Amino acid sequence: MEQSPSPSMRSESETEPGSNNAGERGDERTGQRERYSRQMLFPPIGASGQQKIAAAIVVVVGMGALGTVIANHMARAGVGKLRIVDRDYVERSNLQRQMLYDEEDVQHLRPKVVAAERKLSRINSDIAIEPVVSHVTADNAEALIAGADLVLDGTDNFQTRLLLNDVCFKLGIPFIYGGAVSSNGMTAVFIPGQTSCLRCLLGSGDTGSGGDTCDTVGVISPIIDIIASLQAVEALKLMVGATSATRQGLLSLEIWQHQMMNLKLPPQRANCPTCSLKQYPTLSQGDNEADHRPVTLCGRETVQIGGNRAIDLKLMADRLERSCTVTRNPYLLKAELPEGERLVLFPDGRVLVQGTEDIARAQSLYDRYIGS
Amino acid sequence: MGVRITVTVPMLLSDCTKGRSAFELEADTLQGALQLLVAEYPLLKVHLYNEHGEVRKHVLIYYNNDNIAWLDKLDIPLAAGDKLRVLQAVSGG
Ligand SMILES: [Zn+2]
Numbered sequence: 315m316e317q318s319p320s321p322s323m324r325s326e327s328e329t330e331p332g333s334n335n336a337g338e339r340g341d342e343r344t345g346q347r348e349r350y351s352r353q354m355l356f357p358p359i360g361a362s363g364q365q366k367i368a369a370a371i372v373v374v375v376g377m378g379a380l381g382t383v384i385a386n387h388m389a390r391a392g393v394g395k396l397r398i399v400d401r402d403y404v405e406r407s408n409l410q411r412q413m414l415y416d417e418e419d420v421q422h423l424r425p426k427v428v429a430a431e432r433k434l435s436r437i438n439s440d441i442a443i444e445p446v447v448s449h450v451t452a453d454n455a456e457a458l459i460a461g462a463d464l465v466l467d468g469t470d471n472f473q474t475r476l477l478l479n480d481v482c483f484k485l486g487i488p489f490i491y492g493g494a495v496s497s498n499g500m501t502a503v504f505i506p507g508q509t510s511c512l513r514c515l516l517g518s519g520d521t522g523s524g525g526d527t528c529d530t531v532g533v534i535s536p537i538i539d540i541i542a543s544l545q546a547v548e549a550l551k552l553m554v555g556a557t558s559a560t561r562q563g564l565l566s567l568e569i570w571q572h573q574m575m576n577l578k579l580p581p582q583r584a585n586c587p588t589c590s591l592k593q594y595p596t597l598s599q600g601d602n603e604a605d606h607r608p609v610t611l612c613g614r615e616t617v618q619i620g621g622n623r624a625i626d627l628k629l630m631a632d633r634l635e636r637s638c639t640v641t642r643n644p645y646l647l648k649a650e651l652p653e654g655e656r657l658v659l660f661p662d663g664r665v666l667v668q669g670t671e672d673i674a675r676a677q678s679l680y681d682r683y684i685g686s
Numbered sequence: 687m688g689v690r691i692t693v694t695v696p697m698l699l700s701d702c703t704k705g706r707s708a709f710e711l712e713a714d715t716l717q718g719a720l721q722l723l724v725a726e727y728p729l730l731k732v733h734l735y736n737e738h739g740e741v742r743k744h745v746l747i748y749y750n751n752d753n754i755a756w757l758d759k760l761d762i763p764l765a766a767g768d769k770l771r772v773l774q775a776v777s778g779g
Contacts, residue, residue: 380779470779472744495778496698516775517743517755531698533778566773571697571707575771578751 346440350392363554364392368441370553371395373462375450375478377426378402379533380492381468382414383542384549388466389434391550395442396434399458400426400468401449401664403646411535425645447645449621449664450474452597455481464488464552466545472516473596479504479512480594488552492545496531497570499541502579503548503560510582511589515564530613537569610671617676620684621664630659634683655679688712689764691719695730695772702729711770716749717760719770734772744775 347354354364372393374385377400388396404412404419404426412426419429427445434443448454450469459465459481467490469475475491482489483506491512492501504511544565551559566575587593608619627647634640634657638649647659655669657679665684667676690712700707704727711726713719724731736742747754748771754760 376779378779468779470777472775472777475777493776493779495776498696498698498776500773500776515746517741517746568697568707573694573707575748575773577746577748577771577773578753580753580756 346392349438349440353391358556358559359550359554366555367392367550367553368394370463371397371461372464372466372549372553373397373399373459374466374468375399375458375474376468376470377412377414377430378408378468378470379411379413379535379538380494380542380545381426381466382412382430383539384466384468384492384546385430385434386414386437387543387546388549389438389441389443391546392438393441393553395444397444397446397458397462398427398430398434399446399448399450400430401447401660402426403658404429411533411538413539423641423643423646423648428645447660448662450477451621452477455597456485459487460485462487464490464549466549467491467493468542475512476516476588477596480588480596482506483511483588484592484594484597490545490548490552492541494537494541495533497534497537497568499537499567499569500564501541501544501548502564503552503562504579505560506589509562510580511586513588514580514583514586534570537567540567540569608673608677610673611666615669615671617667617670617673619665619667619676619680621662623663625659625661625663625665625684627659627661630684638683649683651679651683653679657683659684688714688718689766689768691764691766691768691770693719693723693770693772696774698774699730699733699772702733703727713764715760715764716754716757716762716770719764720747720754720760723770730772744777746773746775747771748773 350364353359354361370393372388374381377385377398381400385396385398403423404415406420408415414430414433425447427447431443431445446458450458455477465478465482465487467475467478479489486506489504491504493499548561563579564577566577582589584590587595608617610617627642631640631642631647634649638651641648649657651657655667658666658668665680667679670676690710692708693711694708695703697707703709711719711722713722734742734745741747741755750769
């Protein structure tokens with residue numbers, strides 16, 4: 315009884331989605347029970363926990379190394395609605411650790427969320443996966459996150475994390491931070507109304523560097539899997555309502571020299587503009603401008619420009635083909651410039667200038683080929 | 687004669703601490719240990735503090751289980767086996 319139908323039976327009985335056939339629904343239930351049986355045998359989850367997971371809406375922001383591991387866990391666990399957000403496309407240097415991607419994705423210049431959705435929907439076709447190719451900004455962050463039961467951090471910079479932290483605390487949504495670089499990782503669960511926030515943890519000293527990144531000091535893949543999996547565990551607990559099991563504090567791991575530290579999270583700072591004063595500074599108009607300023611993507615020989623004016627890829631392809639080698643898919647356009655640099659254009663207006671870290675040089679190439 | 691405590695720093699900063707990411711220091715108070723740490727390892731200082739002597743953003747210095755940033759005072763007498771742990775908030779992903 316517990317066996318799923320054979321492939322031939324299945325193709326015979328396959329009907330359009332939305333069919334109301336009672337037998338079909340029964341098969342579906344059996345299939346669901348089988349798919350999640352091992353997880354439902356785990357007492358803290360059980361059948362009722364599985365229902366809660368199936369009803370959950372989870373947003374994973376950033377589909378790089380952490381994000382792919384997290385999304386893999388969420389999809390296999392049966393999260394009912396999974397929204398995945400990322401601005402990048404798959405590159406060869408991602409394959410060492412970004413576990414949902416392969417060489418074909420690199421060849422096709424697939425945006426990460428598109429490649430991830432293809433893979434995840436083959437892993438679990440019963441859940442709704444919503445890929446969003448976008449840079450998370452003060453303008454769109456609330457819309458991307460509204461309605462979520464929790465937000466999982468797969469980003470690679472503190473600027474975006476502080477934005478997510480602001481939105482999550484504004485909307486009252488738990489935010490599960492994770493970071494990994496080198497052989498080192500950290501994770502913590504921030505719950506509005508219960509814990510302090512990421513801004514409290516990071517402190518308010520100088521505005522100095524944003525810390526080492528995977529693009530500057532490297533990273534080994536196991537630390538990614540460990541941190542992302544720890545984030546996924548906390549997500550499962552929150553989804554099934556196992557609040558007493560939720561890990562408190564900041565967990566710090568160094569796996570090359572085997573150090574593990576479980577540290578206290580800061581107390582809520584009385585002057586924290588996010589969790590105490592509820593001002594959410596990254597969402598204020600002032601910071602808004604910053605989203606469109608050219609930025610050097612550290613360690614990647616890339617400058618990112620624009621993002622405030624939509625780009626018609628077809629039109630740009632026709633224009634750029636006169637002087638450059640152009641490749642294009644529905645999500646992006648890549649042009650090899652005679653100057654040696656490469657431009658990658660996205661429909662939302664973002665342009666990556668690859669092959670330089672000089673903002674002035676990047677801006678001049680942008681003006682020359684895209685127009686100011 | 688001070689109290690012997692253990693200090694750990696991230697492997698990425700061990701260039702500044704003679705290649706070691708765990709070592710010992712002897713001091714009487716937390717304040718003294720923090721001063722001695724940067725006196726013995728001057729290269730570490732610029733990673734931990736800005737030009738105003740404030741702990742840099744994203745640097746977390748824990749005395750046992752508490753971040754020194756939220757202690758009221760630093761002239762706390764040390765006890766044998768105390769731990770001073772330097773961490774950097776991790777941004778990669
Ligand atoms: Zn806070």
